[in-house]
Amino acid sequence: MEVNFKKASLAILICVGLIGCASSEPEPVEFDNSLYSGKPVDSLTSQEPPKSEMEAITRGDTALSTKNYDLALYEYLRSLSFSDSTHQNQTLYTVGRIHSAKGNLPLAEKSYMKALEFNANDVKSLEELGLLYTKQGLTPEGKVYFFRAINADQVRLDNPDILTGYSEITEDTLKKLRYDSESPFRSYMGLGILSDVDKNYDIAKRYYERALEINPNSIQATVNLGYSHYMSGSYYLAQRITNRALKRDSNNEKALNNLALIYIALGDNRQALNIFKRHMSTPEALNNVGYFLMLRGKADEAIPYFQQAIDQNPSYYKVANENLERALSEVRLSKIEPVEKNDS
Known part of the structure; x- marks a missing residue:
């Protein structure tokens, strides 16, 4: 009996040892x-x-x-x-x-x-959600998450002046927000773009300026800032800022397009044509100059550009023909004098 007891004890010990080994496995x-x-x-x-x-x-x-x-x-x-x-x-x-x-x-x-x-204050995830929703056209949701990213950044920077709501930030509110090189500059830039869309160009400029304070090397923020100045009529300032972006990236298409638009606004159509030709074919460039002249109410000036675009490539450039017809129609309508009603 004693021997059997010792054997049983040994078996239990071995079993316990094996269990212990098994439990230490990952x-x-x-x-x-x-x-x-x-x-x-x-x-x-x-x-x-x-x-x-x-x-x-x-x-x-x-x-x-x-x-x-x-x-x-x-x-x-x-x-x-x-x-x-x-x-x-x-x-x-x-x-x-x-x-x-x-x-x-x-x-x-x-x-x-x-x-x-x-x-809940993960700035990067909040910012990515803002970008994700905005790209899908869900601008109200995108705006909320951009604001939340900025708010979370204020928490990180121990700023008591956090945003109490997600309404539009004023210039005074923006001045109170702290920032450093880790702040979510794409949230400020995203809010700038949304402000441009809403034609709130002054606050859009402030957002882009803050984005550039955070990330001075952002070409996109520089281009967008120049565009806001163009849209608000500050053409020479827009020109300087856009050229600053092109010094960093001479082939940036958005900057080139914006610079061409600035030259059209300044009345230098030849220079605008040369700018467009830097990244597109001559017929496309001619059509673009004509199109933007037409948008500015200068259909008579646009007509020669559409005609040249058609002459350059008559079979391919169908859009130039359509724009020419529109420009000619607008010129004809502008020459129709309003009928005066007789006083009765």
Whole structure:
């Protein structure tokens, strides 16, 4: 009996030891399928499962550096399943960025929203949601998230003058907002674009100026600032600012188009034509000059440009023919004198 007792005790000890060994093995790491879209996960990697959040993130970073987006998504999502994870909001932001790059906007939105569950003041995710909604034409939602990103940035910078609502920021309010090189300049620029659309050019300029204070190298903000000055009639200032952008990027099409429009506004149509010809064919450039002259109420000046565009390429440039007919019609209408009504 004593021998049997010793054997049983030994068996129990061995069993306990085996259980102890088994419990020290890393738990299988799963990932959230609802945030994944790509190749079948079984085909992505043959490596052993990651043993920690940081190992999974490091694997994701490596895959991302080689543009293996599906594997990067898989590894980042696996990092979220560890019970001791601490980088969820940053990881989910990166997951959202990958989905955005792949054109999967619903999953990008879902990822950013999930990131906000871990950190409601995640400036980057808030800004990305603003950009995502704005690009889809959901401007009210986009504006709200741009404001929220700016507000979250004020929290980061310990500014008590945070925005109390999501109405339009005034110039005085904007002056009170703190910023540094990490502030969400694309949110300020996005609000500038939305203000331009609403024809609020003065506040749009302030947004672009703040964006440039945060990121002085932003060509897009410089181009947009020049455009706001053009739209408000400050043509010479718009010209200087737009040329500043072209010094940094001489082939920037938006800057070139804006500069051509500025020259048309200044009455220098020949120079406008030369600017357009820097990035389009001669018939297209001639048609563009004519079109923008017509928009400015100068249909008579536009007609020769449409005729030259047609002469340059009569078979291809159908649009120039249509614009010519419109210009001729406007000229004819302008010569019709209003009928005076007899007093009765």
